[in-house]
Amino acid sequence: MVKVLKYSFIIAFLLLFEIFPANATHIVGGVVNYRHVSGNTYTITLRVYRDCFFGQAPFDNPAIIGVYDDNNNFVSSLSFSNPIVSAVNPPINNPCLIIPPNICVEEGRYVGSFTAPNPNMGYHLVYQRCCRNNTISNINLPVGATYNAYIPPTSVYANSNPVFNIFPPLFICVNAPLVFNHSATDPDGDSLVYELCTPFQGGDTMNPVPNPPAPPPFPNVVFQPPFTQNNPLGSTVPLAININSGVLTGTPDFTGQFVVGVCVSEYRNGVFLSQTIRDFQFNVTTCNIPTANIPSTNIDPNTQIGDFIELCEDNTTVKFNHQSSGAVSYEWHFGDPTTTADVSTLQSPTWDYPLVPGNYLVTLIAINDVGCVDTARANVIVHPLPNVSLTNDTTICPNSQIQLSASGGVKYQWSPANLFSDPKLPNPIASPGFNNGNPVKIDVFVTDVNGCTSSDSMFIDFHPLPDIDAGMDTSVCLEPNSFRDSVQLQATGGVSYTWTPLSGLNDSTVSNPIARPPTNMTYHVTGVDLNGCSASDSVLVYFLDPKLDIISVEIEEICINDSTQLVVLDQGTITSYSWSPNFMLSDPNEREPIFYPNTTTDYILTISNYCYVKDDTVEIIVHPLPLANAGNLDSVCIGDTIQLNASGGIMYSWQYSPSLSDTSIANPFAFPTDTSKYYITVTDINGCIASDSVTVLVHQLPTPNTYTDDPRKYICFGQSVILRSEGGVQYNWNFSETLTTLFGDSTIATPLDTTMYIVKVTNKHSCKVKDSVVVNVQKPITPKGDSLFDICVGLNITPTVTGGLYYQWTPSDYLSFSNIPNPIITPQASIVYRVYISNDCFRDSLDIDVKVRELPDADAGPSMSTFRGIPVTLNGSGGGDYLWTPAEDLDDPLIANPTASPLWTTTYSLRVTNEYGCVDFDSLILTVNSKDLLLVPTGFTPDGDGMNDYFGILQHLNVEKLLEFKVFNRWGEVVFEGFDMDDEWNGRYKGKDQEMGTYIFLVRYRNFDGDILVERGNVTLLR
Structure with a gap:
């Protein structure tokens, strides 16, 4: 995530008593300027800035400026008295910042004159003072300051040094980008170069006002690591200044107070004249700005996105x-x-x-x-889907397996999952069964490294299922060489066969093997067809052996009124069965009939086939039923529980009811909501079952009515009231010191506050319930609410008062309602309201003072017009704080009269805020006309006298880009070529002075309207 901070309104109040202690005093910054008047005379201006809130030392009166010549010899002292003192209202870098009232910075401006004794000599002007603020964070021993300027020889230059345009902002926000125009204006039009530099030390506590000041060179302040000249704020994004424009940028990382030095060097025709230094303090603090945060991963360390x-x-x-x-x-x-x-x-x-x-x-x-x-x-990253590759459609035998394969990802999921050995492998084994001969659709979902999923599908078809038949069931006799001691089996439907088990078979790989099993045996045959598909069938061969036990048990036990079916050895359809006695069973001639005797009985089975005749016997024992008892009639109050008690067996099962705790024990808990019957099934040691039931009566709870005898439904503080309850036969009140008695259907209460009283009521069934009554106590009024409001005219407020039940506002002017605790007030003038707050017993009042502040009268001035490239000064008025929008193309959107340099017609809106925070708006239209202008001289004299030594473009309007600037001699040679509007020809070509005469120039450029324009002409070179 990357963050860019912007600011658009005043938001922060700085707690400076915590950030800047009370001993942060004295010098805040300063600069020395001079302006050539005439001859050898200069006007000198010394500007000193001091902390006037915590400061202990006033401005010097007089201020002493020492003068030293080029050889650092003392020349004289200049004494400037009666400084012009004014409060500094610097531009606030962050419009979201409020300068608190305890901040005071004053400028002391001293003005005097100086006449250079020797016009061929340069002079240093030096002012020194103690002390800088002790709270400065970035330098060691912040004791004093030196402000100086250098006047080059008057006879050569008659110079005036550059003047900084705006004093820097006193406060900037930590972690917020700083952009401040620290440019200067040079009266002579000299070229200016900006850089950060190290301020100088000056006076100290032993000599706070040196007289005369010390000569150059001056000791620099010592930056305390990690702070340096080029990083005075110690930030990750260091403070920097554009060498050409003077725009100061940076992002401070730390709060504190920091000294910064800015130097501007002036050059005339490439010759260095002087350097002017100004130092000042940046106070970096925390601003109340929002924080935007999109939760992110994989954050780029360079872009922070x-x-x-x-x-x-x-x-x-x-x-x-x-x-x-x-x-x-x-x-x-x-x-x-x-x-x-x-x-x-x-x-x-x-x-x-x-x-x-x-x-x-x-x-x-x-x-x-x-x-x-x-x-x-x-x-937000959108990934492509993976490209899936999958096995082609195929045909397999029913109930066989096949290995499938997919590619294109790192994770796989096959469907239906139950058909695969492992549905998460790229190449699993599939077992699709037969699916009634219908093709099976297989889907695979492939997920790549980005978590994206694609799918593909294929079909598995089936060959027909082979119709394998093992033949009809058959039988053999026990004795060898008997009527039927072996049998030939016959399988059909395949081209090859395999029989199992091998016992009793002469050949297990033919379709018709000979079988003589040692007992009843089922033979399975697996046949394979021409497609290689297999199927199975079976045939049962009965082994007719009279020594075998025909009936599976000798004794069978049942309960009276129950029935049973015995397991009898199957001897095939060639065997007949006969039971005796032939009553209390479903069919005496059936192999496994249903038996239902009511007394213990022995049954004899006679079987007969072509191998033997045999009898077998079974005894069926009949047990009586248990004596089930669910318990006697009982009762319970609704909402209570009761324990049931059943007997007569070893296992119990109650018919399901949601009101039983456990249906599988003899004595569960019941919690019925209405009269209920519970049914129990009892099982004895023989497994015989009987049932019973029990009824539980459910009594309703009493329905009490508890109330007070006071029809007002409340009492006043200090009064008593009778409490009454009805609906039962017995009453017990919860303990309270405010009750006269705790027993009976009535009692007297004298509560000190609203109280709930609880009573337990019992009816004739001994069922109990609690009831309650609330005694509302109205207490004396305690009004609560803000009593002072400050708003701008035309706005409204919604004050809230509390403490009562009823409210009455007076007067009722400007109120939405006069009888509610929080009316909307839209006052047109300041007003004091009295609010009467009451309940049914007491009354009090509260006064609310609403002060209405007038709006400022914003005036952006009349609409204007200009030519593109010619700045226009806007003239706003009407308030203390100004904000012009759009801010682009304005030198400072936070002053009343910024300079506008738009390229296109623009509507500028002015927002004016007065000392009460009230806001008014106005706007104007600045019409920008397109006028193409390019001025060049008709001649020049490159003789080095400093007058008209160069040929170039003197003035231009509506030029976006220079495309071509050339000068030709009379032979058509290009003797000069420029690439910038400021480029100039010095009259030389290939290092030699060119002869006097007429030269041809050509200028081709593009204007802001997109037109390509060409200017041609002659220029005369004179010497």
Whole structure:
């Protein structure tokens, strides 16, 4: 995530008593300027800035400026008295910053004159003073300061040094970008070069006002590491100044007080004249600005932009969230290149990105309640879907397996998952069964390293299932060489066969083996058809052996009225069965009939087939039922529980009821909500079962009515009231010292505050319930609410008062309602309200003072027009603080009369704020006309006398870019070529002075309207 801070309204109040202690005193900054008047005379201006709130020393009166010549010889002392003292109202770098009332910086401006004794000599003007503020963070021993200027020889230059245009902001915000125009104006039009430099030390506590001041060279202040001349704020993004424009930029990382030095060097025709130094203090503090934060990962250390979310191109809907703080509104820009409507003001919006892979840069702007903003950015990454490769459609045998294969990702999921050995492998074994002969669709979902998923599918078809038949069931006799001691089996439907088990078979690999099993045996045959597909069938061969036990048990036990079916050895269809006695069973001639005797009985089975005749016997024992007892009739109060008690067996099962705690024990707990019957099934040691039931009566709780005998439904503080309760036969009141008795259907209460009294009421069934009554006690009024409001005319407030039940405001002027605790007040003038606050017993009042402040009268001035390239001064009025918008092309949008240099016709809006924070607006239209102007001289004299030594473009309007600037001699040679509007010809070519005469120039340029224009002409070179 990358953050860019912007500011748009006043928001912060600095607690300077915590940041800057009371002993932070004295010198804040200074500079020396001089201006050539005439002859050898100069006007000298000394500007000294001091802390006038905590400062202990006044401005010097007089101020002593020492004068030293080029050889550092003392010349004289200049004494400047009666400084012009004015409060400094510096431009505030951050409009979200409020300068607190305990900040005071004054400028002491001394003006005098100086006449150079020797016009061929240069002179140093030196002012020294103690002391700098002791709270400065970036230098050692901040004791004093030296401010000086150098006047080059008057006979050669008659110079005036540059004057800085604006005093720097006293306060800047930590972690917020700083952009300040620290440029200067040179009266002579000399070229200026800016740089950061180290300020000088000066007077100390032993000699606070040196007289005369010490000569150059001057000792520099010593920066305390990690602070340096080129990083005086110790920031990751250091303070820097543009060498050409003087614009100061940087982002401070630390709060504190820092000394900064800025030097401007002036050059005339490439010759260095002098350097002017100004030092000042930056107070870096924490500002109350919002923080925009989009949670991100993989943050780029250079751009500080990370990834908010990674998506796949089949689902590009993003639900945005953020972790911003201090904001009340938000503006999202989703970075969708397919539309210009990709914005939202919702706190957590949703956006559908195009189904196209790529990176989308989303921007969040967080705005606080006064308009200050912070910006965060993050990436939304849309990945392409993986390219899936899958096994082709195929045909297999029913119930066989096949290995499938897929590629294109790092994770796989096959479906249906139950058909695979491992559905998460890229090459699993599939077992699709037969699916009634219908093709099976196989899907595979492939996920790549980005978490994106694609799918593909294929079909598995089946060969027909072979119709394998093992033949009809058959039998053999026990005795060898008997009527039927073996049998030939016959399988059909395949081209090859395999029989199992091998016991009793002469050949297990033919379709018709001979079988003589040692007992009843089922033979299985597996046949394979021409497709290589297999199927199985079976045939049962009965082994007719009279020595075998025909009935599986000798004794069978049942309960009376029950039935049973015995397991009898199957001897095939060639065997007949006969049971005796032939009653109390379903069919005496059936192999396994149903038996239901009511007494213990022996049954004999006679079986007969072509191998033998045999009898077998079974005894069926009949047990009586248990004596089930669910218990006697009982009762319970609704909401209570009762324990049931059943008997007569070893296992119990109650019919399900949600009011039973456990249906599988003899004595569960019951909690019925109405009279209920519970059914129990009892099982004895023989497994015989009987049932019973029990009824539980449920009595209702009493329905009490508890109340007071006071019809007002309240009492006043200090009064008593009778409490009454009814609906039962017995009453018990919860203990309270405010009750006269705790027993009976009535009692007297004298509560000190609103109180709930609880009584337990019992009815004739001994069922109990609690009831309550609340005694409302109205106490004396304690009014609460703010008593002073300060608003701008035309606005409204909603004060809130509390402490009572009823409210009456007087007077009722400007009120939305006069009988509510929080009316809306829209006053047109200051007013004092009295609010009467009461309940049914007591009354009090509260006065509220509403002061209404007038709006400022904003005046942006009349609309104007200009030519492109000619600055215009706007003239606003009407208040203390100004804000012009748009701020582009303005030298300072925070002053009443900024200079505007727009390229196009612009509407400027002025926002004026007075000392009460009240705001008014006005606007004007600055019409920009297009006028093409290019002025060049008709001649020049490059003789080195400093007058008219160069040929170039003197003035221009509406020029966006110089395309060509050439000078030709009479033979057509290019003797000069310029690339910038400031480039000039010195009359030389190839290092030699050119002869006098007429030369041709050509200038080709593009204006701001996009037109290409050409200027041609002659220029005369004279010597």
